[in-house]
Amino acid sequence: xxxxxxxxxxxxxxxxxxxxxxxxxxxxxxxxxxxxxxxxxxxxxxxxxxxxxxxxxxxxxxxxxxxxxxxxxxxxxxxxxxxxxxxxxxxxxxxxxxxxxxxxxxxxxxxxxxxxxxxxxxxxxxxxxxxxxxxxxxxxxxxxxxxxxxxxxxxxxxxxxxxxxxxxxxxxxxxxxxxxxxxxxxxxxxxxxxxxxxxxxxxxxxxxxxxxxxxxxxxxxxxxxxxxxxxxxxxxxxxxxxxxxxxxxxxxxxxxxxxxxxxxxxxxxxxxxxxxxxxxxxxxxxxxxxxxxxxxxxxxx
Amino acid sequence: xxxxxxxxxxxxxxxxxxxxxxxxxxxxxxxxxxxxxxxxxxxxxxxxxxxxxxxxxxxxxxxxxxxxxxxxxxxxxxxxxxxxxxxxxxxxxxxxxxxxxxxxxxxxxxxxxxxxxxxxxxxxxxxxxxxxxxxxxxxxxxxxxxxxxxxxxxxxxxxxxxxxxxxxxxxxxxxxxxxxxxxxxxxxxxxxxxxxxxxxxxxxxxxxxxxxxxxxxxxxxxxxxxxxxxxxxxxxxxxxxxxxxxxxxxxxxxxxxxx
Numbered sequence: 001x002x003x004x005x006x007x008x009x010x011x012x013x014x015x016x017x018x019x020x021x022x023x024x025x026x027x028x029x030x031x032x033x034x035x036x037x038x039x040x041x042x043x044x045x046x047x048x049x050x051x052x053x054x055x056x057x058x059x060x061x062x063x064x065x066x067x068x069x070x071x072x073x074x075x076x077x078x079x080x081x082x083x084x085x086x087x088x089x090x091x092x093x094x095x096x097x098x099x100x101x102x103x104x105x106x107x108x109x110x111x112x113x114x115x116x117x118x119x120x121x122x123x124x125x126x127x128x129x130x131x132x133x134x135x136x137x138x139x140x141x142x143x144x145x146x147x148x149x150x151x152x153x154x155x156x157x158x159x160x161x162x163x164x165x166x167x168x169x170x171x172x173x174x175x176x177x178x179x180x181x182x183x184x185x186x187x188x189x190x191x192x193x194x195x196x197x198x199x200x201x202x203x204x205x206x207x208x209x210x211x212x213x214x215x216x217x218x219x220x221x222x223x224x225x226x227x228x229x230x231x232x233x234x235x236x237x238x239x240x241x242x243x244x245x246x247x248x249x250x251x252x253x254x255x256x257x258x259x260x261x262x263x264x265x266x267x268x269x270x271x272x273x274x275x276x277x278x279x280x281x282x283x284x285x286x287x288x289x290x291x292x293x294x295x296x297x298x299x300x301x
Numbered sequence: 302x303x304x305x306x307x308x309x310x311x312x313x314x315x316x317x318x319x320x321x322x323x324x325x326x327x328x329x330x331x332x333x334x335x336x337x338x339x340x341x342x343x344x345x346x347x348x349x350x351x352x353x354x355x356x357x358x359x360x361x362x363x364x365x366x367x368x369x370x371x372x373x374x375x376x377x378x379x380x381x382x383x384x385x386x387x388x389x390x391x392x393x394x395x396x397x398x399x400x401x402x403x404x405x406x407x408x409x410x411x412x413x414x415x416x417x418x419x420x421x422x423x424x425x426x427x428x429x430x431x432x433x434x435x436x437x438x439x440x441x442x443x444x445x446x447x448x449x450x451x452x453x454x455x456x457x458x459x460x461x462x463x464x465x466x467x468x469x470x471x472x473x474x475x476x477x478x479x480x481x482x483x484x485x486x487x488x489x490x491x492x493x494x495x496x497x498x499x500x501x502x503x504x505x506x507x508x509x510x511x512x513x514x515x516x517x518x519x520x521x522x523x524x525x526x527x528x529x530x531x532x533x534x535x536x537x538x539x540x541x542x543x544x545x546x547x548x549x550x551x552x553x554x555x556x557x558x559x560x
Binding site for chain 2: 047049069070072073074075076077079081083084085086087088092093095096097098099100101102103104105113136139140141143144145146167168170171172174175176177
């Protein structure tokens with residue numbers, strides 16, 4: 001899949017503003033971004049549910065505009081919020097979707113392996129959010145597609161359900177399926193994605209492999225100590241270029257290259273303040289750190 | 302870490318299912334859901350059955366004797382309207398709301414098969430209604446002329462076409478709550494003033510003139526003609542039904558978004 005210069009506006013709001021994406025076969029691309037960043041709009045356009053105002057989009061060699069039947073037979077889509085008749089049973093819904101594919105997976109097996117066997121006869125409206133989510137995932141993959149779009153596939157899932165979905169996405173990639181997933185879970189992107197694209201205000205603000213995005217930059221030293229210490233004073237005790245902050249009361253972060261001398265300077269400064277630096281941890285930046293750095297910490301509507 | 306997914310499980314083998322299999326699966330699912338939904342069963346079966354019995358045994362509407370001969374065509378027309386228009390519009394409106402149409406539109410199911418599956422379920426429901434209502438009417442003493450039965454079947458199919466086109470148009474364009482309100486209001490108005498319960502000749506002049514041009518009045522009047530006299534229906538009601546079918550279909554094709 002290749003997207004170049006994608007633009008989509010809703011009235012005066014530009015939802016996607018010149019976005020570029022490339023997804024190779026047998027790989028997982030994670031699209032990250034705050035609420036309203038343009039992730040779902042991008043998925044909608046790539047799956048033919050919306051049309052672009054500008055840009056070139058090729059999905060499996062086809063323009064998805066209008067979602068031609070031939071393309072829809074080759075892709076699997078898990079829309080946000082799923083979608084099923086309120087009164088339909090999980091097994092019925094999956095068999096209906098499976099009937100639309102030439103060589104579908106066995107719906108009964110899929111229901112069972114996704115932990116829906118015990119509720120295959122329960123109406124959709126009475127399934128839990130996690131069960132509905134797993135059914136939506138089953139509907140997306142039952143047709144044995146080449147390319148799968150998963151819009152927040154683990155939203156509302158418990159840790160066991162999330163782990164199962166991760167195993168499934170891993171198996172899809174192993175078997176040659178390309179996967180585009182949107183998610184708010186940085187841990188999920190780090191665990192699954194070969195390539196991460198962070199979008200904000202409809203634009204790509206960073207991209208690369210999870211490793212490339214989280215290394216090469218600063219490290220972090222985190223510690224706990226008495227709340228309210230003067231972090232500006234701490235910064236002056238460190239070499240130039242280091243950044244210190246109290247992220248939550250009594251929780252401090254120092255960003256920069258952490259070596260023994262810096263570690264010693266920090267613990268020494270704490271001692272000078274009459275405080276013990278407790279629970280000291282040195283770590284490379286997480287994807288979440290990168291994400292917050294790029295998209296800010298303020299809440300999005 | 303063990304995985305429940307053996308290598309090769311998801312190796313892509315994409316392709317669209319056979320159209321006949323998609324149609325059968327879609328129609329069967331829609332039919333099962335319609336028969337499982339209490340409100341739809343009330344509208345499509347319980348109310349017509351109660352009206353058939355009630356209007357036959359209770360003299361609330363002046364009708365020629367035997368009353369069952371006048372009541373049965375009316376109730377058959379009501380059954381068609383209830384299923385093909387009211388129930389169809391409401392279910393489509395809420396299926397859109399609940400993301401069902403979007404879910405199915407994301408599969409290889411072509412749009413025309415999506416519509417065809419719904420219409421096949423409508424036809425199956427109407428067939429069930431006809432069997433139940435005709436058998437009940439027979440028990441109540443209804444003996445229609447055999448010559449009219451073939452015409453009645455054609456009129457029921459034409460009525461299904463007209464009402465289904467309008468049902469798709471309504472359910473496929475407006476918000477679910479508005480569809481619910483409009484479909485029920487239209488059902489009630491057409492039941493009382495659209496030539497269904499009260500024959501056109503017993504409605505006030507201006508109302509009768511309008512009702513004759515409505516699909517409800519045209520279908521009920523034509524069914525009354527063929528099932529009481531055995532004669533062919535007049536050209537007027539047939540043309541009215543054809544016109545509503547064509548107009549409803551044309552508008553639905555232009556305005557309904559099945560995504």
